[in-house]
Amino acid sequence: MTVTLTPVLTARWDQADSFTLRNYEKADGYKALRRALQRKPEDIVEMVKDSGLRGRGGAGFPTGMKWSFIPKDSAKPTYLVVNADESEPGTCKDIPLMMADPHVLVEGVIITSYAIGAKHAFIYVRGEVLHVFRRVMNAVAEAYESGYLGQDILGSGFDLDVVVHAGAGAYICGEETALLDSLEGRRGQPRLKPPFPAVAGLYASPTVINNVETIASVPSIVSGGAEWFRSMGNEKSPGYGIFSLSGHVTKPGQYEAPLGITLRELLDLAGGIRNGHELKFWTPGGSSTPMLTAEHMDVPLDFEGMAGAGSMLGTRALQIFDDTTCVVRATARWIEFYKHESCGKCTPCREGFWWMVQILERLEKGEGTEADLDKLLDMSDNIAGRSFCALADGGVAPVVSSIQYFRDEYIAHFEHGGCPFDPAASTLFAQELGAKA
Amino acid sequence: MTDLNDVQPDQAATSPLDDTVRAEMAEIIARYPEPRSALLPMLHLVQSHQGYVTPEGIELCAEVLGITEAEVAAVATFYTMYKRRPVGEYHVGVCTNTLCAVMGGDAIWDDLSEYLGVGHDETTEDGKISLERVECNAACDYAPVMVVNWEFMDNQTPESARELVDRLRAGEEVASTRGPRVCTWKQAERVLAGFPDGRATEGVAAGPASVVGLELAHENGWTAPEGGQRELGGSTK
Numbered sequence: 001m002t003v004t005l006t007p008v009l010t011a012r013w014d015q016a017d018s019f020t021l022r023n024y025e026k027a028d029g030y031k032a033l034r035r036a037l038q039r040k041p042e043d044i045v046e047m048v049k050d051s052g053l054r055g056r057g058g059a060g061f062p063t064g065m066k067w068s069f070i071p072k073d074s075a076k077p078t079y080l081v082v083n084a085d086e087s088e089p090g091t092c093k094d095i096p097l098m099m100a101d102p103h104v105l106v107e108g109v110i111i112t113s114y115a116i117g118a119k120h121a122f123i124y125v126r127g128e129v130l131h132v133f134r135r136v137m138n139a140v141a142e143a144y145e146s147g148y149l150g151q152d153i154l155g156s157g158f159d160l161d162v163v164v165h166a167g168a169g170a171y172i173c174g175e176e177t178a179l180l181d182s183l184e185g186r187r188g189q190p191r192l193k194p195p196f197p198a199v200a201g202l203y204a205s206p207t208v209i210n211n212v213e214t215i216a217s218v219p220s221i222v223s224g225g226a227e228w229f230r231s232m233g234n235e236k237s238p239g240y241g242i243f244s245l246s247g248h249v250t251k252p253g254q255y256e257a258p259l260g261i262t263l264r265e266l267l268d269l270a271g272g273i274r275n276g277h278e279l280k281f282w283t284p285g286g287s288s289t290p291m292l293t294a295e296h297m298d299v300p301l302d303f304e305g306m307a308g309a310g311s312m313l314g315t316r317a318l319q320i321f322d323d324t325t326c327v328v329r330a331t332a333r334w335i336e337f338y339k340h341e342s343c344g345k346c347t348p349c350r351e352g353f354w355w356m357v358q359i360l361e362r363l364e365k366g367e368g369t370e371a372d373l374d375k376l377l378d379m380s381d382n383i384a385g386r387s388f389c390a391l392a393d394g395g396v397a398p399v400v401s402s403i404q405y406f407r408d409e410y411i412a413h414f415e416h417g418g419c420p421f422d423p424a425a426s427t428l429f430a431q432e433l434g435a436k437a
Numbered sequence: 438m439t440d441l442n443d444v445q446p447d448q449a450a451t452s453p454l455d456d457t458v459r460a461e462m463a464e465i466i467a468r469y470p471e472p473r474s475a476l477l478p479m480l481h482l483v484q485s486h487q488g489y490v491t492p493e494g495i496e497l498c499a500e501v502l503g504i505t506e507a508e509v510a511a512v513a514t515f516y517t518m519y520k521r522r523p524v525g526e527y528h529v530g531v532c533t534n535t536l537c538a539v540m541g542g543d544a545i546w547d548d549l550s551e552y553l554g555v556g557h558d559e560t561t562e563d564g565k566i567s568l569e570r571v572e573c574n575a576a577c578d579y580a581p582v583m584v585v586n587w588e589f590m591d592n593q594t595p596e597s598a599r600e601l602v603d604r605l606r607a608g609e610e611v612a613s614t615r616g617p618r619v620c621t622w623k624q625a626e627r628v629l630a631g632f633p634d635g636r637a638t639e640g641v642a643a644g645p646a647s648v649v650g651l652e653l654a655h656e657n658g659w660t661a662p663e664g665g666q667r668e669l670g671g672s673t674k
Binding site: 007223244 | 544588
């Protein structure tokens with residue numbers, strides 16, 4: 001089968017003022033909601049289960065199953081929380097989605113809330129994207145004015161209030177339990193699981209937390225049906241998803257395709273690696289997914305394919321680096337990020353990344369030794385799996401994978417007495433800087 | 438450069454946390470099932486009035502929510518967007534996370550920091566511009582990326598960055614490369630507290646990189662399979 005793109009979530013992004021209610025309704029917006037409200041909530045849950053939709057925030061947990069964990073007889077209210085704290089390095093899909101088409105998210109929120117029995121939903125948007133926050137707030141306000149939110153929605157008897165909430169700058173709040181603590185007005189620090197949020201989430205009440213793209217996929221599944229959704233992608237990774245290409249690629253940007261597309265196919269669509277250069281390394285789903293190399297260009301970009309290659313699909317954030325990029329510099333910078341963003345709760349993560357930064361700094365300057373590489377790997381073993389949340393596991397990914405694939409380049413740094421790369425050559429404006437490339 | 442505590446009175450000027458602010462805080466609290474959830478937006482509100490999280494702001498949040506000042510301070514110090522000292526009227530961020538750094542963010546940072554004579558978390562003497570090395574801002578397809586008061590400035594170069602801060606210092610109107618006219622730091626913080634400023638419809642729906650795949654699909658006639666109007670399975674209620 002030839003590769004084609006399948007715009008569903010991105011389909012309206014090129015239309016002027018696509019973010020307004022008027023234009024969303026013109027494009028059949030909120031029809032899925034009308035249809036959903038005719039059905040029993042449990043039918044919607046079943047349908048999403050049948051579709052095989054897996055969480056689009058990185059972990060890939062089956063969405064319908066997550067919804068079905070909400071206890072039926074809880075005395076406490078049920079909440080829906082949308083994780084719109086997109087911060088994983090390389091990930092840049094939810095931000096343009098909310099900017100261009102916030103109503104598809106709002107419609108997804110209403111349908112999902114109806115399905116799980118929530119009367120209160122929250123959209124937690126990271127604070128550093130002011131205009132995105134404006135657009136989502138505006139969409140929610142428009143939805144209230146038109147009777148899609150509030151009391152007795154479209155005469156169905158279903159009530160729902162939605163709060164759009166701004167974060168304040170903390171990567172860790174993308175971790176679902178840290179997000180809940182943050183939304184409760186506390187420092188964003190992860191909680192020990194169990195209990196899982198489905199049992200004791202926001203205000204210790206049953207809570208579903210889903211990523212923006214997951215929730216935004218719900219209206220199209222209700223309209224098109226589970227079979228339609230499954231007609232894209234493959235058995236274990238069905239449906240479409242947004243693939244975000246960035247870095248040394250001719251046409252970086254958002255490409256919506258069935259899961260299972262390969263990097264080679266995506267690069268063909270994006271005009272290849274920038275002129276005169278070759279692919280060196282790439283991340284399939286953000287910096288927390290182990291990096292891969294040119295030998296992995298034909299591995300399907302789906303949950304199983306990436307796991308089979310020793311990495312993870314993550315958020316389909318394909319950061320692409322060519323032969324001008326120093327992998328030691330790239331790794332050192334990522335570890336500085338994890339050090340900065342560690343919430344400080346767990347010792348291995350808080351202390352481990354702090355030490356790793358110092359070792360990587362001296363390696364980058366050519367002052368390290370081969371023993372430092374072994375030390376980094378040993379530390380990775382002592383950080384990953386020994387902390388409350390996945391920040392620790394994700395943070396060691398660039399260290400372990402870069403040493404796996406580029407050990408010689410680390411060694412070249414101290415044999416060369418410094419970094420053998422010209423940082424100017426890797427920039428987008430390399431020629432103006434008179435780089436050697 | 439100058440210490441942030443010494444910025445000129447205009448930029449450091451704070452408006453008092455009076456009854457109006459208390460009423461706004463009550464409005465924020467009313468959005469949530471439990472009052473304490475209002476703390477993050479309340480701290481944004483404090484910054485919108487006083488430019489940063491002042492001791493007075495911490496006291497007021499604690500009093501209004503019935504929690505201790507230590508509890509408020511613990512939260513305020515956890516998040517990077519809450520500032521402990523006044524920032525510039527235009528807070529400029531340069532992404533120096535790996536991808537942007539490699540694509541030119543490091544070169545932009547070095548040049549701009551030297552040009553302005555200020556480093557990370559420092560403000561120019563005229564109080565107009567403060568600089569911050571920011572982490573990934575979810576715009577990697579537009580690398581190297583900068584932000585001004587949390588509005589996107591895509592595909593920057595050292596030259597465009599200098600021009601940007603020159604225009605901001607000269608008081609010219611500056612627009613995001615795919616968003617609205619840039620407002621002041623305090624105005625931006627007010628929006629983040631949940632008080633709209635009427636600019637939601639400014640700017641394009643999506644920038645060029647956001648639609649590159651969609652345009653390719655249009656050119657080639659590619660679409661998702663027909664969704665049909667398939668009825669939902671299961672019984673009607």
